[in-house]
Every structure is written in structure tokens, then in C-alpha cells.
Amino acid sequence: MSMLKMIYHNVRPYMKYNSIRGYECSLDFGKPSGHAMVGSAFYFLFFYLIILLNYGRANKQSSNLQIMQSQQFTRSIISPKSINVSDYQKNFQAKYKNSGIKSVKEVEILAVNRVNWCKLSVFLLIFVAFTVLVGFDRVYLGVHGFDQIILGWCYSCLLMSSLFLLNFGGKSVYGWMKAYLIFSQSEWFERKENFGRRGRDLAWVVFGYLCCLGGAVLVFEVVRGSYGEGEIDLEHVFQECGELEGELEEEGVQFWDYNEALYNKNFVDTGTISFSFGIFLQMIVFNREQVIENVFKLKQLKVKGVLLRLFFVIFYLGVIFAAYYFISQLIDQIYISFLVDNIMMLILSTCFWVAPYIFDKLKMQVQGDIFGVKKPSVYNQNNQNNNNNGNNQNNNNNVIIQNNLGKKAINLKNANNFNKSVDLIPENNQKFKFQKHIKENNNDKADIENSVNQQNMTGQI
Numbered sequence: 001m002s003m004l005k006m007i008y009h010n011v012r013p014y015m016k017y018n019s020i021r022g023y024e025c026s027l028d029f030g031k032p033s034g035h036a037m038v039g040s041a042f043y044f045l046f047f048y049l050i051i052l053l054n055y056g057r058a059n060k061q062s063s064n065l066q067i068m069q070s071q072q073f074t075r076s077i078i079s080p081k082s083i084n085v086s087d088y089q090k091n092f093q094a095k096y097k098n099s100g101i102k103s104v105k106e107v108e109i110l111a112v113n114r115v116n117w118c119k120l121s122v123f124l125l126i127f128v129a130f131t132v133l134v135g136f137d138r139v140y141l142g143v144h145g146f147d148q149i150i151l152g153w154c155y156s157c158l159l160m161s162s163l164f165l166l167n168f169g170g171k172s173v174y175g176w177m178k179a180y181l182i183f184s185q186s187e188w189f190e191r192k193e194n195f196g197r198r199g200r201d202l203a204w205v206v207f208g209y210l211c212c213l214g215g216a217v218l219v220f221e222v223v224r225g226s227y228g229e230g231e232i233d234l235e236h237v238f239q240e241c242g243e244l245e246g247e248l249e250e251e252g253v254q255f256w257d258y259n260e261a262l263y264n265k266n267f268v269d270t271g272t273i274s275f276s277f278g279i280f281l282q283m284i285v286f287n288r289e290q291v292i293e294n295v296f297k298l299k300q301l302k303v304k305g306v307l308l309r310l311f312f313v314i315f316y317l318g319v320i321f322a323a324y325y326f327i328s329q330l331i332d333q334i335y336i337s338f339l340v341d342n343i344m345m346l347i348l349s350t351c352f353w354v355a356p357y358i359f360d361k362l363k364m365q366v367q368g369d370i371f372g373v374k375k376p377s378v379y380n381q382n383n384q385n386n387n388n389n390g391n392n393q394n395n396n397n398n399v400i401i402q403n404n405l406g407k408k409a410i411n412l413k414n415a416n417n418f419n420k421s422v423d424l425i426p427e428n429n430q431k432f433k434f435q436k437h438i439k440e441n442n443n444d445k446a447d448i449e450n451s452v453n454q455q456n457m458t459g460q461i
Contacts, residue, residue: 034152
């Protein structure tokens with residue numbers, strides 16, 4: 001956003017026209033409108049989230065991961081071609097079996113048409129109304145013109161269109177973006193499992209981040225100071241902001257040339273790139289128990305736990321902002337300020353990595369929320385269990401039995417003493433034979449022999 005403002009370097013109305021009163025002091029360029037762009041995108045994503053939570057979307061079922069089985073993501077009002085056959089559709093097909101409908105595809109399309117579009121339309125109208133009100137509010141405050149508002153909406157539409165494109169396709173980094181933006185948990189965990197073997201995704205993410213920072217520096221150097229002396233009435237600007245001298249000092253205007261103050265402000269604000277990168281990087285590198293399956297299920301906690309979590313987040317962010325404020329007062333070079341801003345934004349984003357450990361230690365974690373405790377993924381757990389079969393790490397519990405016809409693992413449980421995990425492993429021209437990794441106990445060995453004999457007598461696997 002800040003980079004776009006530098007590219008357009010179009011001032012706000014109250015900066016250019018003395019007849020316009022600015023009710024808000026903003027020391028940066030105004031085109032495109034950040035409130036219009038981000039606000040409309042937020043309302044759209046919120047509307048999209050309502051669709052996902054109420055009607056769901058088809059998800060790929062992985063043979064290695066069954067995370068989505070318990071979720072009601074079986075119907076979609078966005079992509080009819082990817083709908084799974086569910087009990088709902090079977091009942092719907094039975095209802096219309098005498099109406100000439102023969103294919104499940106037709107049933108899926110009709111099921112989509114039965115979505116409560118009236119209710120969704122009400123939500124959509126509410127979000128559109130809020131979007132329009134935000135735009136007119138910015139015009140009323142004198143900080144944006146209609147052209148700046150409309151351009152912000154256009155960029156928001158472009159961003160949301162890209163979201164849909166990512167939803168229906170894309171590999172590698174685009175797949176990460178897709179999983180990150182639309183909370184596609186099954187694809188997220190599939191990519192996380194392959195991530196350790198394919199660091200190419202991480203390399204592309206870091207490369208893209210560095211390109212964004214380099215682009216910000218390039219744009220700043222190309223366009224800085226490119227507007228004429230008379231284009232901005234700086235005297236009027238600071239007259240309008242005279243009541244907010246503290247804000248002027250906070251932004252560091254006293255250290256910079258007034259003719260470049262707007263460019264400097266937008267250049268430093270590009271540090272939000274680092275904040276987004278920090279969050280994104282943590283979520284694809286560090287394992288999570290789940291990915292925002294239930295956002296902030298705080299009802300599982302007592303009031304004290306909720307308040308402690310809230311206090312920690314506010315305190316953590318407050319300390320970082322306070323440190324940034326005091327450091328910025330000592331800086332009089334724009335590039336040093338740019339570097340410090342990006343570093344502080346990276347540190348700020350670590351809240352999503354630090355908070356889960358703190359909450360876990362204080363017994364305030366909530367399964368499935370955005371601050372979920374760090375645990376190995378389901379894939380890694382399965383792989384570790386498979387690799388540990390036959391090792392000496394579980395010497396007190398495991399018995400490995402080899403059978404020339406065995407093709408899969410079974411568990412033999414003895415309620416009297418303990419559970420014994422038994423693997424049937426195929427091996428040519430051999431019968432059952434034991435490799436005991438348990439404590440020497442006559443009763444235990446007798447139980448194991450009886451269990452294996454029963455298995456051998458009941459049938460070959």
C-alpha cells in the first residue's frame with residue numbers, strides 16, 4: 001500500500017486546496033486510499049469466511065491425513081464441480097429420482113441452488129454498505145478524494161480476484177498463499193510435510209520478501225522529490241496539523257526536509273511488508289497443532305485465563321511499540337529508520353510464535369485457535385512412529401513378529417498387564433518368530449505366546 005502511494009505520489013485534498021479543512025492529520029500521500037482498499041478487502045474476507053463456516057468447501061482427502069473427516073466441509077457454493085457426494089446429496093437425489101435427474105452432477109448443482117441465497121444477500125448488502133460508508137467518511141474528513149477512494153476499491157477487487165484464482169489452482173508458493181489465505185487445512189498440512197524435503201518453497205518466499213524490500217528502495221529513490229514546489233502548500237498542511245505537533249515530531253518530520261516528508265513517511269511505512277512476511281514465515285516453518293480451525297475458542301477458558309491471555313498480547317505488543325518509539329526519536333537518517341522499522345516489524349510478528357509457548361506453560365492454551373501450541377504435525381508423528389518400529393526406544397512395550405504372509409500391522413491388547421504393539425512383517429520362507437523387547441516376565445511371555453498362537457490359528461494375513 002505504501003509503495004503504491006509512493007508510485008502515484010498524489011497528495012491528499014487538504015494538502016493541496018486551502019478551502020478544504022482536514023479533520024485528520026496524515027503525513028503521507030493519499031492515492032490509493034488504504035482505508036478503502038483494506039476495509040473492502042476485510043469485509044469481503046469476512047463474508048467469505050461466513051460462507052465457509054456455514055456451507056463449507058470441498059476439500060481434498062489425503063490418505064495420510066484425515067484431519068478434515070470430522071468437519072462438515074462437504075458442500076460448496078463456490079465450486080460445484082468439486083462437491084463430494086454426501087448424505088445430503090443422496091437424500092436430495094432420492095427426492096428428485098422421478099424428475100428426470102440421472103447424474104450426481106445434476107444433483108450437486110441443484111444442491112448448490114438450494115443454498116439460502118437470501119440470507120447471504122443480506123450479509124453481502126451489509127458489508128457493501130460498510131464499504132461505501134468508509135469511503136464517504138474519508139472524503140468528508142478531507143483526507144481523500146473520490147478518485148483515491150475508487151482506486152482503492154479497484155485494487156481491493158484485484159486482490160480478491162487473485163484470491164479466487166489461488167483458491168482454484170496454483171502450486172508451490174502460490175499453494176502456500178492459497179492455504180494461508182483461505183485456511184485450507186488439509187492442503188496446509190500436506191505442504192508442511194513436504195516442506196522439510198523441499199526447501200525450495202522457503203527460498204522463493206524469502207526471495208519474494210527481499211524483492212519487495214528492494215522494490216520499495218527503488219521506488220523511493222526514483223520518485224522522491226519529483227513533485228514541484230507549488231504542488232503542495234506545506235504551510236497550509238502544517239497549519240492544519242498545528243494542533244498535532246506531537247504527531248509531527250513522532251513521525252520524525254523535524255529531522256527531514258519538509259519537501260520530502262511525505263515520501264519518507266510512505267517509505268518507512270513499507271515496514272509492514274516485514275510484519276506480513278514474519279507471520280507468514282512462522283506459520284509455514286513452525287508446526288502447529290491445527291490451523292485456525294476454531295478462531296479463539298475462549299469459552300474453554302475461565303475469565304481469568306482470557307484476561308491473562310489478553311494482557312500478555314497487549315503487554316508484548318506495547319513493549320515493542322514503546323521500544324520502536326524511543327529508538328525512532330534518536331534516528332535522523334531515512335534508511336536507518338527504514339531498517340529499524342523493518343526489524344521491529346519482524347520482532348512484532350514473533351508474537352504468533354512466542355505466545356503459544358507462554359500460554360502452554362501457563363495452561364491457557366486453547367486447542368485449534370490462532371495461538372495453538374506448537375506440536376509435531378500428524379504426518380511427522382506417523383513417520384516417527386513408523387521409523388521407531390523395531391528400535392530399542394520402546395523396549396518395554398513392543399514385540400515384533402515376522403510372518404512370511406503378513407502385510408499390515410495389528411495391535412494385540414492385553415487388559416491384564418499392558419498393551420503390546422505387534423507388527424506383522426513379510427519375510428520369505430519364514431514362520432512366526434519372536435524378537436522380545438520386553439521385561440523378562442514369565443506371565444508376560446505366556447500372554448504373548450497365546451496371543452500369537454491365536455492369531456496364527458484364526459487365519460493367515
